[in-house]
Amino acid sequence: MLLKFTKMHGLGNDFMVVDLVSQRAKIFPDQVRELADRNFGIGFDQLLIVEPPTDPDMDFKYRIFNADGSEVEQCGNGARCFARFVYDKRLTSKKTINVETRGGNIQLNLTDDGVTVDMGVPHLLPESIPFIADQQQEKYLLEVEGDAFSIGAVSMGNPHGVLLVDDVDNAPVDSLGPKIENHERFPNRVNVGFMQVVSRNEVRLRVHERGAGETLACGTGACAAVVAGRLQGLLDEVVDVHLPGGTLKIQWAGEGKPVMMTGPTARVFEGQIYL
């Protein structure tokens, strides 16, 4: 069958976006891996699927697949692109869009200068991340092949580990990222953020993503980094998060409050592919 899609990105974190409201298709994990391949397929970090909601109070269901074919709970950069996609494709005329995801319901707000997403309240209890630990802490000691690292652990619906580094440009993203991604204390694997605190309102961040490797930006990673930094008393409520692909504005008023993420979206091309 011929499947229409739109190629989009949020700060270089790139997506294949598919409307399965007005199209019908079944996409299997093997196909996701083939489509994600940057030589043999379309090439993307994540596949984003638009479906009708199962919850009548929601406008859409938003499904996310990593390049390795794994279906995951949340994708922040993807959420902004999702909002732009459903509005531009006239699947909705709303500018405040409520979507259900595996990681919980989120609200997307189309604005003149981008999209602001209510990413929901972060989960901090170890069992909700999930992360194996005796109790909730601002930071944990993680043993990796004989070395010990201090790490924050936060769920934005999807799991994140956050390490503080002096200089992101020299952070061990390629060597340490995969080891922590697959660490036994993260039963569902984990996204790994390397954060350099520039000031109380500014950080630099690189993220080794679960199921995709290092990406140019990670929206949930930016949210998790600010949450971890605030819990450690290092950051104020509003933080500019500088990622290799650009900057996100993250706001978190504190425990029990939602994380707000604001940033741009971009459409690259329209395509169609035989499945």
Ligand SMILES: N[C@H](CCC[C@H](N)C(=O)O)C(=O)O
């Ligand atoms: N790799 C992530 C999903 C995509 C998250 C990222 N692209 C974002 O913008 O939040 C995971 O396995 O949980």
